[in-house]
Amino acid sequence: MNRRLIFTLVMTIVVTLSMFVANQASGNRPALGLDLQGGASVTLTPVGDFTDAALTVAVDIIRQRVDSIGVSEPEIIRQGNTVVVNLPGVKDQQRALELVGRTGSVELRPVINVAQNPESTSATPGVGGSTTTVAGSPTSVASSSTLASPTGGIGSTRRAAADTSTSVPSPSTVDPTTELAPGQTVLPGRKDGLIYLLGPVEATGEVFNSDSSAQIDAGNWVVVANLKKGAEGEAQWNALATKCFNGGAECPSKAIAIVLDDEVISAPTVQTPTFDNGSVQISGSFTKSEAEDLARVLQFGAVPVKFDAPTVQTVSASLGKDSLRAAFISGGIGVLLVLLFLLLYYRLLALVVVAGLGLSGLLMWSIISWLSKTNGLALTISGAAGIIVSIGVTVDSYVVFFEKLKDDVQAGRTLRNSAARGFENAWKTILVANTVSLIGAVILWWLTVGAVRGFAFFLGLSTIIDIVISYLFTRPAVLLLARTRLFNRGRVLGVARKTTQEVAA
Numbered sequence: 312m313n314r315r316l317i318f319t320l321v322m323t324i325v326v327t328l329s330m331f332v333a334n335q336a337s338g339n340r341p342a343l344g345l346d347l348q349g350g351a352s353v354t355l356t357p358v359g360d361f362t363d364a365a366l367t368v369a370v371d372i373i374r375q376r377v378d379s380i381g382v383s384e385p386e387i388i389r390q391g392n393t394v395v396v397n398l399p400g401v402k403d404q405q406r407a408l409e410l411v412g413r414t415g416s417v418e419l420r421p422v423i424n425v426a427q428n429p430e431s432t433s434a435t436p437g438v439g440g441s442t443t444t445v446a447g448s449p450t451s452v453a454s455s456s457t458l459a460s461p462t463g464g465i466g467s468t469r470r471a472a473a474d475t476s477t478s479v480p481s482p483s484t485v486d487p488t489t490e491l492a493p494g495q496t497v498l499p500g501r502k503d504g505l506i507y508l509l510g511p512v513e514a515t516g517e518v519f520n521s522d523s524s525a526q527i528d529a530g531n532w533v534v535v536a537n538l539k540k541g542a543e544g545e546a547q548w549n550a551l552a553t554k555c556f557n558g559g560a561e562c563p564s565k566a567i568a569i570v571l572d573d574e575v576i577s578a579p580t581v582q583t584p585t586f587d588n589g590s591v592q593i594s595g596s597f598t599k600s601e602a603e604d605l606a607r608v609l610q611f612g613a614v615p616v617k618f619d620a621p622t623v624q625t626v627s628a629s630l631g632k633d634s635l636r637a638a639f640i641s642g643g644i645g646v647l648l649v650l651l652f653l654l655l656y657y658r659l660l661a662l663v664v665v666a667g668l669g670l671s672g673l674l675m676w677s678i679i680s681w682l683s684k685t686n687g688l689a690l691t692i693s694g695a696a697g698i699i700v701s702i703g704v705t706v707d708s709y710v711v712f713f714e715k716l717k718d719d720v721q722a723g724r725t726l727r728n729s730a731a732r733g734f735e736n737a738w739k740t741i742l743v744a745n746t747v748s749l750i751g752a753v754i755l756w757w758l759t760v761g762a763v764r765g766f767a768f769f770l771g772l773s774t775i776i777d778i779v780i781s782y783l784f785t786r787p788a789v790l791l792l793a794r795t796r797l798f799n800r801g802r803v804l805g806v807a808r809k810t811t812q813e814v815a816a
Contacts, residue, residue, distance in 0.1 A: 344691030345399035417516025473637030
């Protein structure tokens with residue numbers, strides 16, 4: 312019996328400490344939310360006609376975009392018809408805001424002409440810029456004369472852009488205001504310092520499936536996108552690709568512009584007339600982040616609601632740090648007062664409470680750190696409140712057990728004889744009380760959003776940890792201590808054991 316109890320106790324301590332050390336060695340730390348570490352809050356207001364269902368879909372797409380850039384515990388909240396996106400602690404804030412703000416539909420247009428943008432001082436290609444090519448298969452190599460090599464076309468289009476005349480051909484029928492043919496438009500590149508004369512919209516981002524990805528091919532970053540089957544996918548794309556591959560008057564540059572929010576994100580040159588295998592590979596002078604950004608545009612670009620220019624508010628972390636410091640101070644004072652009370656009331660047995668709270672804290676720190684690393688969990692002020700509240704839940708478990716032991720001691724039993732039976736009786740109460748707390752946390756998590764949801768999560772997590780520690784640490788620790796001489800003499804629980812005569816009386 313003793314061996315089993317010692318094994319359970321030692322393994323609980325070893326596993327908890329091992330998890331803590333492993334997270335420390337890996338550099339894992341609990342990520343902090345917007346209210347604690349600062350960040351940005353973006354407000355999106357829809358414009359034009361839209362339906363409630365369309366706005367719901369738009370919010371889901373924005374949530375996927377934000378999740379894809381790895382922001383810890385972002386909040387995407389719909390307040391009426393306004394969408395608020397909170398981005399805590401983003402490393403590249405401008406990049407994240409650009410991704411959130413890209414709410415228009417992806418358009419695919421033939422490129423008629425390219426020139427240096429006189430209003431731009433940028434000379435660095437952006438997300439693919441105009442230095443990209445389009446190949447028909449992500450697994451194709453240079454051996455096929457109709458497909459681009461992994462590095463084929465890099466820089467060629469940019470040199471062509473420099474040699475292209477900035478004059479715009481005058482079609483026979485033009486709009487007197489813009490001097491462009493019907494359907495044509497002039498748009499800037501997002502970051503490449505170029506300006507594009509584009510033909511009418513031939514297709515949208517709906518031709519692609521939602522599985523576009525950035526990959527490495529022959530040592531270079533490429534974007535691989537799969538086409539949808541049928542008339543709304545392969546047929547539309549192949550019609551545009553064939554037109555641009557032939558290089559006629561409607562697409563003399565042989566390039567297709569990928570347009571989002573009235574900016575050219577990328578303009579790859581077509582290297583094959585048809586894409587019968589249903590897969591498109593875009594290659595060029597991509598960095599990893601540029602390839603990932605373009606893949607996300609193709610994956611999540613088609614939003615059914617048009618939003619006005621986003622309103623951005625930068626949130627300072629100073630107030631959050633002050634709040635977190637206040638929470639730690641108040642929580643620490645509360646824990647010390649609770650431990651002092653337990654020490655005075657339960658005497659030496661209160662040492663078990665100290666050790667149990669320490670293990671619970673280490674276990675919670677390890678789980679939060681791991682979830683922050685793997686799932687983007689972040690600790691917010693409301694989460695800190697949930698942890699502080701959970702201390703009371705944990706202490707309740709000790710009080711229920713210790714009070715049962717205290718009643719047995721006052722009834723004349725020894726601590727050695729009553730410990731096992733006392734825990735069996737107390738365990739039912741502990742389990743029921745924790746189950747009620749867990750049900751409340753689950754309901755709050757299910758029905759709420761934002762700060763309340765964070766509170767519910769941390770309350771539920773601490774409740775589960777309390778159940779584990781109560782059974783695997785508190786139980787064997789008390790049972791082993793109850794068999795020692797020190798804990799079977801004197802007023803170990805703050806009360807004296809009654810004699811046999813006193814019990815009989």
